[in-house]
Amino acid sequence: MKKRATISDVAKQAGLSLSTVSLVINNSGYASEQTRQKVLRVVEELSYHPSRAAKGLASKKSGNIGFIVSDDHFSRLEPFYTRIFLGTEFEARPHNYYILLTTVENQFREPDSIPRFLLERNVDGVIIAGKCPGKLVDYIDRLDIPIVLVDYTFPRKRFSSVLIDNRKGAHAAVEHLIETGHKDIGFIGGDITHPSIAERFLGYKETLFEHGIAPDPRLYITDEDDTTMRNGANAARRIFDGEKKPSAIFAANDAMALGCIQFAKQRGIDIPNDLSLIGFDDIEASVHMEPPLTTVKVFKEEMGALAVQRLVDVIKTKSLSIVNTYVPVELIVRSSTRKTILGGGSAEPRNSVSSVAS
Amino acid sequence: MKKRATISDVAKQAGLSLSTVSLVINNSGYASEQTRQKVLRVVEELSYHPSRAAKGLASKKSGNIGFIVSDDHFSRLEPFYTRIFLGTEFEARPHNYYILLTTVENQFREPDSIPRFLLERNVDGVIIAGKCPGKLVDYIDRLDIPIVLVDYTFPRKRFSSVLIDNRKGAHAAVEHLIETGHKDIGFIGGDITHPSIAERFLGYKETLFEHGIAPDPRLYITDEDDTTMRNGANAARRIFDGEKKPSAIFAANDAMALGCIQFAKQRGIDIPNDLSLIGFDDIEASVHMEPPLTTVKVFKEEMGALAVQRLVDVIKTKSLSIVNTYVPVELIVRSSTRKTILGGGSAEPRNSVSSVAS
DNA sequence: GTATTATATCGAAGCGTTTCGATAAATATC
DNA sequence: GATATTTATCGAAACGCTTCGATATAATAC
Numbered sequence: 001m002k003k004r005a006t007i008s009d010v011a012k013q014a015g016l017s018l019s020t021v022s023l024v025i026n027n028s029g030y031a032s033e034q035t036r037q038k039v040l041r042v043v044e045e046l047s048y049h050p051s052r053a054a055k056g057l058a059s060k061k062s063g064n065i066g067f068i069v070s071d072d073h074f075s076r077l078e079p080f081y082t083r084i085f086l087g088t089e090f091e092a093r094p095h096n097y098y099i100l101l102t103t104v105e106n107q108f109r110e111p112d113s114i115p116r117f118l119l120e121r122n123v124d125g126v127i128i129a130g131k132c133p134g135k136l137v138d139y140i141d142r143l144d145i146p147i148v149l150v151d152y153t154f155p156r157k158r159f160s161s162v163l164i165d166n167r168k169g170a171h172a173a174v175e176h177l178i179e180t181g182h183k184d185i186g187f188i189g190g191d192i193t194h195p196s197i198a199e200r201f202l203g204y205k206e207t208l209f210e211h212g213i214a215p216d217p218r219l220y221i222t223d224e225d226d227t228t229m230r231n232g233a234n235a236a237r238r239i240f241d242g243e244k245k246p247s248a249i250f251a252a253n254d255a256m257a258l259g260c261i262q263f264a265k266q267r268g269i270d271i272p273n274d275l276s277l278i279g280f281d282d283i284e285a286s287v288h289m290e291p292p293l294t295t296v297k298v299f300k301e302e303m304g305a306l307a308v309q310r311l312v313d314v315i316k317t318k319s320l321s322i323v324n325t326y327v328p329v330e331l332i333v334r335s336s337t338r339k340t341i342l343g344g345g346s347a348e349p350r351n352s353v354s355s356v357a358s
Numbered sequence: 359m360k361k362r363a364t365i366s367d368v369a370k371q372a373g374l375s376l377s378t379v380s381l382v383i384n385n386s387g388y389a390s391e392q393t394r395q396k397v398l399r400v401v402e403e404l405s406y407h408p409s410r411a412a413k414g415l416a417s418k419k420s421g422n423i424g425f426i427v428s429d430d431h432f433s434r435l436e437p438f439y440t441r442i443f444l445g446t447e448f449e450a451r452p453h454n455y456y457i458l459l460t461t462v463e464n465q466f467r468e469p470d471s472i473p474r475f476l477l478e479r480n481v482d483g484v485i486i487a488g489k490c491p492g493k494l495v496d497y498i499d500r501l502d503i504p505i506v507l508v509d510y511t512f513p514r515k516r517f518s519s520v521l522i523d524n525r526k527g528a529h530a531a532v533e534h535l536i537e538t539g540h541k542d543i544g545f546i547g548g549d550i551t552h553p554s555i556a557e558r559f560l561g562y563k564e565t566l567f568e569h570g571i572a573p574d575p576r577l578y579i580t581d582e583d584d585t586t587m588r589n590g591a592n593a594a595r596r597i598f599d600g601e602k603k604p605s606a607i608f609a610a611n612d613a614m615a616l617g618c619i620q621f622a623k624q625r626g627i628d629i630p631n632d633l634s635l636i637g638f639d640d641i642e643a644s645v646h647m648e649p650p651l652t653t654v655k656v657f658k659e660e661m662g663a664l665a666v667q668r669l670v671d672v673i674k675t676k677s678l679s680i681v682n683t684y685v686p687v688e689l690i691v692r693s694s695t696r697k698t699i700l701g702g703g704s705a706e707p708r709n710s711v712s713s714v715a716s
Numbered sequence: 717g718t719a720t721t722a723t724a725t726c727g728a729a730g731c732g733t734t735t736c737g738a739t740a741a742a743t744a745t746c
Numbered sequence: 747g748a749t750a751t752t753t754a755t756c757g758a759a760a761c762g763c764t765t766c767g768a769t770a771t772a773a774t775a776c
Binding site: 364366376377381384386387411413415416417418 | 763
């Protein structure tokens with residue numbers, strides 16, 4: 001096996017000094033066009049790739065980005081955060097970074113739960129996806145390691161973040177339901193302490209208000225302990241066991257929507273004829289559901305990519321400014337929603353003629 | 359921000375030389391018990407963590423393990439390979455390795471598709487999960503980088519591997535169906551070119567033979583192009599559109615079993631009363647299916663962990679021997695299978711009395 | 717008691733980069 | 747035309763570790 005070429009091999013071959021080659025490769029400092037070309041050609045010839053370790057040692061940069069996600073988030077049925085992670089992986093390539101993934105338990109115990117890459121200072125920055133223990137965030141912050149949050153906002157302190165435009169998504173979802181003639185629209189929220197879910201709830205209420213509909217507490221559930229399918233089914237049951245039945249439900253994510261579907265099947269409620277249902281996220285499964293789920297699509301890979309872009313920028317420029325990027329969403333209409341024959345029950349039926357199902 | 363402690367800080371504090379400290383930390387070479395204690399205490403005091411980069415530069419080891427998985431495998435609905443990946447991550451921790459993940463396209467084009475960590479020699483070994491382009495495997499092998507395969511066997515050359523005991527799993531599945539009175543047992547294979555699927559097919563046929571049942575070509579489908587839910591539904595349709603209807607189906611994975619369920623619902627076939635169905639893998643979704651799926655559980659995290667153990671062993675000992683580890687499987691009986699009222703149609707019904715459903 | 721061998725510790729070279737002056741040539745400034 | 751500035755290149759130190767002899771002492775063999 002031939003030994004790998006080093007920078008000094010390149011220098012020798014090009015008849016230049018080490019430092020000049022280094023300057024050209026990292027294009028810092030000055031170099032004549034001629035020299036530049038020469039170096040680049042030799043690099044190609046020897047198929048030279050700089051040694052990460054040497055580079056890291058000399059520059060005090062690891063070339064790695066840490067990706068932190070809570071273990072239950074990451075190993076959920078739906079690969080939501082997996083997609084985000086994948087997005088970071090792809091975007092890291094052109095920037096020449098590696099992503100070091102670690103999952104953390106919700107129950108944080110210092111120092112056992114501190115990711116190794118932090119102890120060893122083996123990352124130049126960190127991306128945190130979804131909820132993360134506050135103590136850990138504080139710890140990283142104290143280390144002066146740049147942080148970018150994805151689908152999360154930290155309560156006590158601002159960080160740059162990449163967020164879903166939840167309000168807009170919720171607005172589009174509820175608007176769609178209202179447009180198709182629904183008035184008694186339920187909401188299934190699961191874990192309302194997650195900022196994204198809270199915002200979707202807000203968007204839900206706002207949109208109802210806009211249309212002169214007062215949100216009915218009997219129609220929304222926000223106190224389940226997690227946003228799982230099971231809880232979706234549970235919440236649906238609680239709503240339908242109440243005195244007021246909705247004609248449509250907006251579930252704060254697709255997993256809970258799926259739970260709704262299961263509940264509805266059990267209870268003999270036909271979707272979309274008896275109940276229109278809309279989800280959020282557009283996970284892979286939603287197109288395969290029975291019926292295929294109308295939902296609000298979230299561009300997960302793109303979120304990961306944006307997070308990397310932002311983080312790399314912070315690492316390189318040491319910028320301290322905080323940038324919150326809102327990623328647009330898109331309403332995907334499939335078969336779980338349809339026009340009502342009659343407007344809802346409580347509000348006065350307006351346009352009752354034109355809203356007859358086609 | 360305080361500077362990190364280096365090995366020379368430790369040496370100074372302990373009144374020893376650099377080299378002695380290094381020897382103790384890596385416990386290579388000799389050191390008196392007294393010295394050892396002293397060093398360890400100082401390490402603790404200064405909370406010293408060796409620099410990865412320096413270590414890597416000096417030792418020519420990166421401390422990283424590459425994890426390669428095809429992109430369609432990794433971003434599938436069911437997080438099968440994600441779980442394996444997670445297993446490697448966990449096991450890598452105590453061994454002090456990092457996992458560098460990369461996905462590769464099925465359509466391999468050198469050199470664009472070559473993972474960066476190979477170009478930069480930034481991994482000490484590689485784990486390949488599921489199918490992988492032959493050219494890439496050859497490339498890595500030529501680099502003299504140790505390889506461990508997970509859920510895959512390479513056609514042209516032997517490598518150490520961690521494999522599912524597919525034959526045993528298939529045996530358990532089919533045995534279960536036979537025990538519950540089925541004789542006309544179908545098989546849905548999807549992509550038979552994947553070694554695991556091929557073995558499950560083999561196990562299926564073997565078990566039938568053992569019980570004096572000749573596999574009926576009208577009852578198995580092995581020529582779909584992938585092992586997806588869609589293809590599962592498709593294959594089920596093809597079988598049921600044929601002249602011979604099975605009373606039970608063994609799907610080579612849970613995704614295809616889910617497809618079967620969807621097809622059955624559409625066609626008005628009741629599971630398990632009209633058709634018993636059994637899957638393979640035990641993905642998270644299977645417990646949530648309607649009905650909950652009887653399946654063969656695969657211990658995915660454990661497979662990842664075993665792969666890391668094996669790889670670390672190879673890296674450390676430079677062992678050239680090839681070890682194929684077969685991970686046991688477990689039959690999980692849920693509600694998608696039940697006893698037949700009558701034995702199957704073609705073979706003579708034996709024990710027809712005792713096999714009446716309870 | 718001397719020769720071997722095992723044990724314990726150390727100094728220094730080396731790993732492959734970056735980066736900080738230093739130097740020299742080319743260009744701009746007045 | 748002398749001085750200042752920009753551009754181009756280089757040598758050498760530094761980054762924090764491993765590892766290879768070298769040296770010294772302790773244990774064992776004969």
